Amino acid sequence: MKIALSTLAGAALALGLISAPAMAEDQGIIVYNAQHESLAKEWAAGFTKETGIKVTLRNGGDSDFSNQIVAEGAASPADVFLTENSPAMALVEAAGLFAPVDADTLAQVPQEYQPSSGKWVGVAARSTVFAYNKDKLKEDQLPKSLLDLADPGWKGRWAASPSGADFQAIVSALLQIKGEAATADWLKAMKANFTAYKGNSTIMKAVNAGEIEGGVIYHYYYIGDQAKTGENSKNVGLHYFKNQDPGAFVSVSGGGVLASSKHPKEAQAFLKWVTGKGGQDVLKTGTSYEYAVGKGDESNPKLVPLADLQAPKVDPATLNSKKVIDLMTQAGLL
Amino acid sequence: MEIAASNDDRLRLEPLTRLIRSLPPYGAGDMVARLMQSAIDMMPAKLPAAGMKKRRSTSWITLAAALIALIALLPLAFIVWVAIQTGWDTVVALILRPRVGELLVNTVLLVAVTVPIAIVLSVALAWLTERSDLPGNRWWSWLSVAPLAIPAFVHSYAWISFVPGLHGLWAGVLVSVIAYFPFLYLPIAAALRRLDPALEDAAAALGLDPWRVFARVVLPQLRLAVCGGSLLVGLHLLAEYGLYVFIRFDTFTTAIVDQFQSTFNGPAANMLAAVLVVCCLFLLALEVMVRGEERYARVGSGAARQQQRARLGRATLPCLLLPAGVALLSLGVPFVTVGRWLLAGGTDVWRWDEIGLALGQTLFLAIAGAVLATLAAMPMAWISIRAPGPLQRLLESCNYIVGALPGVVIALALVTITVRVALPLYQTLFTILFGYALMFLPRALISLRASIAQAPVELERAASSLGRSPVKALWSTTIRLSAPGAAAGMAMVALGITNELTATQMLAPNGTRTLAMAFWSYSGEIDYASAAPYALIMVAMSLPMTWWLYVQSKRMAGR
Numbered sequence: 024m025k026i027a028l029s030t031l032a033g034a035a036l037a038l039g040l041i042s043a044p045a046m047a048e049d050q051g052i053i054v055y056n057a058q059h060e061s062l063a064k065e066w067a068a069g070f071t072k073e074t075g076i077k078v079t080l081r082n083g084g085d086s087d088f089s090n091q092i093v094a095e096g097a098a099s100p101a102d103v104f105l106t107e108n109s110p111a112m113a114l115v116e117a118a119g120l121f122a123p124v125d126a127d128t129l130a131q132v133p134q135e136y137q138p139s140s141g142k143w144v145g146v147a148a149r150s151t152v153f154a155y156n157k158d159k160l161k162e163d164q165l166p167k168s169l170l171d172l173a174d175p176g177w178k179g180r181w182a183a184s185p186s187g188a189d190f191q192a193i194v195s196a197l198l199q200i201k202g203e204a205a206t207a208d209w210l211k212a213m214k215a216n217f218t219a220y221k222g223n224s225t226i227m228k229a230v231n232a233g234e235i236e237g238g239v240i241y242h243y244y245y246i247g248d249q250a251k252t253g254e255n256s257k258n259v260g261l262h263y264f265k266n267q268d269p270g271a272f273v274s275v276s277g278g279g280v281l282a283s284s285k286h287p288k289e290a291q292a293f294l295k296w297v298t299g300k301g302g303q304d305v306l307k308t309g310t311s312y313e314y315a316v317g318k319g320d321e322s323n324p325k326l327v328p329l330a331d332l333q334a335p336k337v338d339p340a341t342l343n344s345k346k347v348i349d350l351m352t353q354a355g356l357l
Numbered sequence: 358m359e360i361a362a363s364n365d366d367r368l369r370l371e372p373l374t375r376l377i378r379s380l381p382p383y384g385a386g387d388m389v390a391r392l393m394q395s396a397i398d399m400m401p402a403k404l405p406a407a408g409m410k411k412r413r414s415t416s417w418i419t420l421a422a423a424l425i426a427l428i429a430l431l432p433l434a435f436i437v438w439v440a441i442q443t444g445w446d447t448v449v450a451l452i453l454r455p456r457v458g459e460l461l462v463n464t465v466l467l468v469a470v471t472v473p474i475a476i477v478l479s480v481a482l483a484w485l486t487e488r489s490d491l492p493g494n495r496w497w498s499w500l501s502v503a504p505l506a507i508p509a510f511v512h513s514y515a516w517i518s519f520v521p522g523l524h525g526l527w528a529g530v531l532v533s534v535i536a537y538f539p540f541l542y543l544p545i546a547a548a549l550r551r552l553d554p555a556l557e558d559a560a561a562a563l564g565l566d567p568w569r570v571f572a573r574v575v576l577p578q579l580r581l582a583v584c585g586g587s588l589l590v591g592l593h594l595l596a597e598y599g600l601y602v603f604i605r606f607d608t609f610t611t612a613i614v615d616q617f618q619s620t621f622n623g624p625a626a627n628m629l630a631a632v633l634v635v636c637c638l639f640l641l642a643l644e645v646m647v648r649g650e651e652r653y654a655r656v657g658s659g660a661a662r663q664q665q666r667a668r669l670g671r672a673t674l675p676c677l678l679l680p681a682g683v684a685l686l687s688l689g690v691p692f693v694t695v696g697r698w699l700l701a702g703g704t705d706v707w708r709w710d711e712i713g714l715a716l717g718q719t720l721f722l723a724i725a726g727a728v729l730a731t732l733a734a735m736p737m738a739w740i741s742i743r744a745p746g747p748l749q750r751l752l753e754s755c756n757y758i759v760g761a762l763p764g765v766v767i768a769l770a771l772v773t774i775t776v777r778v779a780l781p782l783y784q785t786l787f788t789i790l791f792g793y794a795l796m797f798l799p800r801a802l803i804s805l806r807a808s809i810a811q812a813p814v815e816l817e818r819a820a821s822s823l824g825r826s827p828v829k830a831l832w833s834t835t836i837r838l839s840a841p842g843a844a845a846g847m848a849m850v851a852l853g854i855t856n857e858l859t860a861t862q863m864l865a866p867n868g869t870r871t872l873a874m875a876f877w878s879y880s881g882e883i884d885y886a887s888a889a890p891y892a893l894i895m896v897a898m899s900l901p902m903t904w905w906l907y908v909q910s911k912r913m914a915g916r
Contacts, residue, residue, distance in 0.1 A: 355455050357616060
């Protein structure tokens, strides 16, 4: 009954000490990772295996990390920043927080998958698609353009994940191509028409189950699920908008080294590895099904080749995430 | 013994005290109990230490308690500061927009529909298990508490696997009732158990039929339990994130996280948080108003007679359907779905290196957070028993109000404060433990108070008169004697931390991955099979605590 408090505290302390090593290992380089956790884990493991340099991932999303890095400023604990989309990279670049990427690394990636400034580099790419339920929509009923989804006829028939950086990147491309007024109008119409889901996987699952006719997501969710059991995609078809439509936007996933990094050499080595043979092979053979962007590196053969996507030309450095968030907040999407 | 001296007060206070102690020590709502406690303090109770001269130790302990209460107010002060900094026009534009209206409608509807359903369900279950001869009523009673061991987002995960299309308000109401009704069941059952049957006998003797007796005599006596439990449920509904993401129902909390994910710490997120804080304060005030000031204790000498259990007779079978149905929905669905995912996943999903690391980190955070919260609660607990007064009530209510805030609000404030003005503390173990202490301090406080109240003040005095310094005197008497309460409080804090998701994600040091974070990450990629082991481990860790709660509530009622 009368447990002495010191015994109690002792027991708690002992338990704490046993589990403490779990918290206090040498962390190596710290990567703020907004990419899919599984992909980043494979990259980190491959890099560590080859170089012996340890990698600690902090997982999150594009926009929260980019804003977080800006808020942290020079004191950021991060060495490397990896994203799924370009706008977040552009935000950190605009705040002047990236160190220039090593020339060898830049040389591994074609011009179109890096910003003109050379402050960061593309590490992978993904294509916008309209995933639709094949029982509910015939091919001739599909939208010709992303802009068509604003028509009243599409009311209540399509889904998106407005809180995700993926969809926000698509909107930033729309903003870049069509301008602010057209984008604001489109977002307003979207608010009336669409159904909000959290996460692209969830949208695909709902489309597959016939809860909704279609949704704007990226390509690899479908291919990844097909490669597994297909249970969440067997009724799903992918529609690529092509024709340089805003909906044919190919989003470049970026990687950059922070100017404040305390391990700049190791951080640059990591970026070089990710854009090099080792990292790009993970894209080709792994389960992420994102496009490889390295020179001469092929993507997984299950994907529609990048060259056939007829994506609109957008300089990734110009994508304005802050404006997009403001517009989406104004439209009541956030 | 002071019981003789203050018999009348004791009797008057007893149901309140009982209610407080029987309230489930979960999450945000603990402050509720705290508020009720301050209501007790406002009554003219005779205090054993009242005539005594204030000792030296009082002042520094009060100072410590005041300091802790001030620190606890940081998040609130921060939100006010952000509002001022943002500028009035922007604040108005960010708050008075249609999206906030939508969220307000969603949140208000959710609370307004869920709470009454949970009240009716809990009263029915409590009556059946406590006041009728329902076969196996002890079992049904435990099964009505057990859903608490399952984190709310695991309930939702189970339902969404079971009925994939589930979404919107009614789905939110369904899962919320199932996940949170025990918060109401526990205090209501405890109150029913202790009612004096003499009142009911009198009513029956005056010619009321059993239904009228129930409506006019029993129900009014449950008022405190219903108010307290409803407040707990309401605050949890406001704070919950994971549950509503699965079923695609937007509330203020999900919208704040959305904004956080889009802008990190932008003014829009903080202004949504401000509205949410107002909602929380509104619930707290509403409860104080509805609770009223009637007295509920029996007066007179002697003890209450044992209650008679109502005979259900032919109604037994239909009556069994209610607890059985509730158990099926609240326990059957989660266990069957988690089991199904575990079977589907096979041995592949048991990635022991990952699970082991997450388990270790979760345990560490839970234990360290529990120790910190308990230490922080000690000065407050001590003065609330030994030196109560207006200042103490004020300080204590600070802790309670902060404890009523959703984790996402506290985390958002701490992230921004550390990033802007205390960068060395940013993303450190200290900050996350500090956040936990703010969120869960009331849990530790409640348990400690009860224990300290049972430690005779004479021992402290004796130790002092034998020449010990105030600190040593305290340490060798009251603090040691309060160990059981401290242990219980720590366990409750640890349980809260184990199942915490939003604040942990925002505050965790680099490389941290708790069980809840791992579960969330896998279920976000709709890899439900890989998420299942984490769900199972969280439930397994919570079950003993829930059992303890159940036993405790029985003991409070003297059974």
